[in-house]
Amino acid sequence: MRQSLHTLQIATAGKGLVEITPRIRPWVEAQRIATGLLTVFCRHTSASLLIQENADPDVRADLETFFEDIAPEEPGRYIHDSEGPDDMPAHLRTALTQVQLSIPVAAGRMALGTWQGVYLFEHRSRPHRREVVLHLLGE
């Protein structure tokens, strides 16, 4: 049994979903672990992780709209607004999704379903640089 650690740097372009499966997959496969567990961890409180459909981009647009509605940028709605109107909504959107995902590895690959992609969900309006830690354990 052995383990590997790696940190991805993901550049975002403001609010929305960035698919990171193509960043994770080659690293996992390069570790040559046949069976194991991959953990993906987002080191932020205003960006999160989501496994979602990787086929139709409209799904990402609808997800963004949904989270805009459920945690709206509204002056006076939140006490915490030190970094602007998108600050507290970003924390709420993070709370409602995940900052960590663990995915079994089988036959050397992530055991994702056919339509599943791994996404970094940026919740701030401006572009950010995000750190995502990958931990793989297995043999």
Place this chain on the structure above:
Amino acid sequence: MRQSLHTLQIATAGKGLVEITPRIRPWVEAQRIATGLLTVFCRHTSASLLIQENADPDVRADLETFFEDIAPEEPGRYIHDSEGPDDMPAHLRTALTQVQLSIPVAAGRMALGTWQGVYLFEHRSRPHRREVVLHLLGE
């Protein structure tokens, strides 16, 4: 340290929670791992996982109603509707819950609390066949 992998096939009857603890428990116990970590992973984007109360079935009814309300089936509300009115709500319900759960194993059993059961949450109206991957690591 060793690991085991297994895939459960779960038949659902349309929207709602299906308890899968009785499907997971015997497999975990058969692996004879005293201490370890079990990961449950749902390979879909319109069904998810939830740990919830296993005592009163009313909790499941209220959960279903809550998610119907928060992500309603409403014509024209979503761009993505290629598979019908329950398509995009299913993705939203999945985003708000989890597709993965990891549960410590102690004394050969999942360390669930007394009232905790593991559920597959079906978000589509029609019956589906769902794949849930189990990964157990320990010794």
Place this chain on the structure above:
Amino acid sequence: MRQSLHTLQIATAGKGLVEITPRIRPWVEAQRIATGLLTVFCRHTSASLLIQENADPDVRADLETFFEDIAPEEPGRYIHDSEGPDDMPAHLRTALTQVQLSIPVAAGRMALGTWQGVYLFEHRSRPHRREVVLHLLGE
């Protein structure tokens, strides 16, 4: 490769976020595992876990308000109310957040971001005693 298990007892003072990073950190560091995976698991269906900003307490106040609004205590709204008006809202708030978090360990410490703290989120009005299981695997 080796593993450790531990159960924390967390006293809560009713609804709201209790930071438990200071309870987890010394235990993790005492295990002297350089690289590994920590899993935090909440054994309840009316309390959950959240990684959130550890700097401004206003974030915690806004989070509490948000979840009060999204899953309100409203007579007649839920079928399940056997333990009072905060009973079903507590299950919904748990479903929308997490009962489990896994955090990579690097250089003997949790790989949390600078602003990330681990919180137990109490969803019942009255003080409770909560059990949180820690599982650490690595070497």
